[in-house]
Amino acid sequence: MNELMQAADGKIEQQPPPTEEERLAIEKKCMALLARRAARYSMGDSTSLPEDTALRLLRSLRYVVGQCGLSPTALAAADWNTLYEQGLACLHTKLDQGRKLYLAAHATLPDVGNRSLKETMDEIADFFRRYDVRYFAAEIPCDIDYQLCCPVPEELCGIDYIILYLRRILIENDFLHRFSSQALIAFLEREMPEYRELILNLYEPVAAMAVGLTLAREPVEGLMLTQEGRQQIAQQFLQLQKAEADTELTKAAWALAGHLAITLPQGREYLISAARELRPRIMAALNRREAFS
Amino acid sequence: MDEMKLPALASLQKQQMERELSALNEKTSRYGLTLSQREITELAEGRMEALQSSGRVEFGEGILPRLALAFCDSPYLNEENYAESLGELQECFYYYKSAAGERFADEELLSMMREAFDGEAQGSLEYLADTTLAELCRAVNRGEEWEAPGRRPLTWRQYEDE
Numbered sequence: 124m125n126e127l128m129q130a131a132d133g134k135i136e137q138q139p140p141p142t143e144e145e146r147l148a149i150e151k152k153c154m155a156l157l158a159r160r161a162a163r164y165s166m167g168d169s170t171s172l173p174e175d176t177a178l179r180l181l182r183s184l185r186y187v188v189g190q191c192g193l194s195p196t197a198l199a200a201a202d203w204n205t206l207y208e209q210g211l212a213c214l215h216t217k218l219d220q221g222r223k224l225y226l227a228a229h230a231t232l233p234d235v236g237n238r239s240l241k242e243t244m245d246e247i248a249d250f251f252r253r254y255d256v257r258y259f260a261a262e263i264p265c266d267i268d269y270q271l272c273c274p275v276p277e278e279l280c281g282i283d284y285i286i287l288y289l290r291r292i293l294i295e296n297d298f299l300h301r302f303s304s305q306a307l308i309a310f311l312e313r314e315m316p317e318y319r320e321l322i323l324n325l326y327e328p329v330a331a332m333a334v335g336l337t338l339a340r341e342p343v344e345g346l347m348l349t350q351e352g353r354q355q356i357a358q359q360f361l362q363l364q365k366a367e368a369d370t371e372l373t374k375a376a377w378a379l380a381g382h383l384a385i386t387l388p389q390g391r392e393y394l395i396s397a398a399r400e401l402r403p404r405i406m407a408a409l410n411r412r413e414a415f416s
Numbered sequence: 417m418d419e420m421k422l423p424a425l426a427s428l429q430k431q432q433m434e435r436e437l438s439a440l441n442e443k444t445s446r447y448g449l450t451l452s453q454r455e456i457t458e459l460a461e462g463r464m465e466a467l468q469s470s471g472r473v474e475f476g477e478g479i480l481p482r483l484a485l486a487f488c489d490s491p492y493l494n495e496e497n498y499a500e501s502l503g504e505l506q507e508c509f510y511y512y513k514s515a516a517g518e519r520f521a522d523e524e525l526l527s528m529m530r531e532a533f534d535g536e537a538q539g540s541l542e543y544l545a546d547t548t549l550a551e552l553c554r555a556v557n558r559g560e561e562w563e564a565p566g567r568r569p570l571t572w573r574q575y576e577d578e
Contacts, residue, residue, distance in 0.1 A: 158475035168521035170482075171467065171474035173514060 141195030148199035156188075156203045157181050164258050179259055186261035186281055187211055214256050217282045222251055224289035231296040234304050235311060239322040243269035244292075250285060271295065272327040272397050294393045295326035301383040302329065302346060310346035330397045331404075333383075337375040343382060360405050368405070372398040429478065430460045436481040444488040448495055455499035462503045470510040479522060480506055486526045492539025504541045505529065508549065515553045528552065 141149065160180050161172055172180075187210035188203060198206075229244055246265040253264035261280040267288065272295060275287045299307060307329065311318040314328055329346065336343045338359065339352030360368055376398035380391040434456050441450045451459070459480060467474055483505055487493055493501055513525060520528070532548040533539065 161473075161475050168523075169513070169518070170476055170479050170522055171472045171510065171513065173518070174471050174473050177473040 138194050141199065145195045145199040149195065152199075152201075152203040153181075153185065153188075156184055156207060159204075160184055160258070179262070182280075183258060183260045183262070187214065187256075190214060211256065211260075214260055214282055217286060218251070218254070218256065221282050221286050221289065224286060224293065225251070228289045228292045228296060231293065231300065233296060233299040233307060233325065235299075235307050235325065236319045237269075237323075237325055238320055239269045240325065243267055247285060247289070254282065256282075268322050270322070270324050272324050272330065272400075273393055290389070291393070294387075294390050295324075297387075297390060298326060298383070298385065298394065299329060301385070302333075302344060306344060306346050313347075327397060327400075330394060331401055333379055334372065334375050334394075334398045334401060337379045337382070338371065343379065356405070357409055361409055365402065365406075368402045369399055372401055429474065429476070430464070432477050433460050433463065433480060436477045437484070440481050440484050444484060447488050447493075449484075449488050449493060449498045450495070451499055451502075459499065459503055459506070463506060466507040466510045469507075470514050472510050472514060479509055479526075482522070482526060483509060486530050487533070490530065490534055490539070492533065501541060504545075505533075508541070508545045511545075512549045512553060515549075516556050519556050 157177070157180060160183075161177060164176075164180060165172065184207065188198070188206045190210035190213040191201075191206050193201060193206070225244075225247055229248075232240065232244065243266075246267060250263065250265040254260075255262070255264070260282075263281065263284055271288065271291045273291060275284055275291065279287060307325075310329065310332060311325070314332075315321065315323065318325070332346050332348060333343050335348050335356060336346070336352065339348060339355050341349060341352045359371070363371065373395050376395040377391065379398075380394050385391055385394065437451055437456045437459065438453075444450060463474075463478055463480060480502065484502055487501070487505060509525060509529065513520065513522075516525075529544065529549070533541075533544050537544040537548055
């Protein structure tokens with residue numbers, strides 16, 4: 124039922140659970156629609172399908188009908204043929220949206236030469252050619268190797284996954300463009316000499332360095348933290364509890380966003396989320412220092 | 417239906433198929449072939465097992481009525497072996513439908529089975545399954561050329577027109 128209730132931003136809308144009568148009505152309508160979809164899929168040539176194919180069709184039709192965002196009560200009463208057509212129309216609109224997001228994301232890719240990012244964007248271009256919204260709308264027919272700093276929830280599927288992925292790529296691209304290509308390349312070559320060939324996220328290490336520079340009150344644009352800056356951060360965090368450390372990181376991310384003129388809420392929230400992920404790594408690094416001191 | 421599964425099909429389909437097979441008796445009786453209620457029930461249950469073992473799902477009345485219609489005028493079927501033969505043919509059909517990678521439409525496979533059953537298999541279901549169809553699947557999976565057989569089974573409409 125959760126698939127039917129999932130909104131496009133990845134959040135699952137909480138609906139009251141269906142009554143037993145509603146559940147049976149939904150199941151009956153779903154299976155009737157599945158039988159029709161299966162007949163269309165086989166073009167009348169087959170009365171039977173491999174179970175795997177039938178499950179894929181089932182998952183797809185539930186995803187399509189779920190686009191309508193109805194409550195269990197409404198689903199139990201509705202004409203599922205009509206819902207299916209409405210859901211398909213919604214997905215076609217999302218496909219248009221996705222194509223625009225792709226073009227924007229592709230146009231704003233950072234010019235640092237990471238192969239994984241380029242190949243993933245090529246794969247997403249192929250997604251729009253391969254995506255079968257009629258029968259397999261819940262699937263993502265492409266390989267997405269480039270991992271985001273804040274990954275898309277795995278529960279998302281189909282074009283919804285791609286849309287959120289591209290939105291987050293745009294956020295990451297926008298952040299990376301706040302730094303010069305020379306500074307980015309110099310930083311990446313220093314920290315990860317093989318970054319061009321590695322499957323790694325570019326945003327995360329740059330954001331981590333920028334947050335660190337903000338904490339140390341050193342210039343952000345150069346992406347280079349001095350030894351004194353590292354010691355200052357270590358001194359600061361040694362005395363902090365987890366919650367206090369999270370607060371300091373959040374404040375630093377907020378200040379960094381202001382300094383870089385990241386005004387969109389999504390961009391700021393993304394940076395804050397990335398900054399909070401630094402706490403365990405900072406604590407682990409401090410623990411190692413103490414262990415060896 | 418939080419889990420991705422295919423429930424609620426079996427009992428409805430079983431009833432529908434049993435109705436279809438009962439109605440089919442009127443047509444096949446002219447060839448001396450009829451199914452008792454017990455045989456119809458057993459065939460319906462056998463269908464579920466055959467689908468499960470071949471990893472398939474079926475909607476609607478299923479293939480069995482068309483299978484019966486396709487084979488009812490075979491010289492190798494009689495009242496004694498009719499029900500059992502249908503059961504084995506059904507199992508064979510689902511198995512080779514999957515084994516050939518969905519390359520055959522239902523009517524094509526039915527037609528090939530009938531032609532081979534009456535031809536080189538000479539009424540032997542074992543020969544049909546283990547030799548003819550197995551060879552055909554191997555050929556198809558190797559990407560070899562294959563032609564549809566000339567003889568096609570009667571459809572309901574053709575049967576009615578006779």
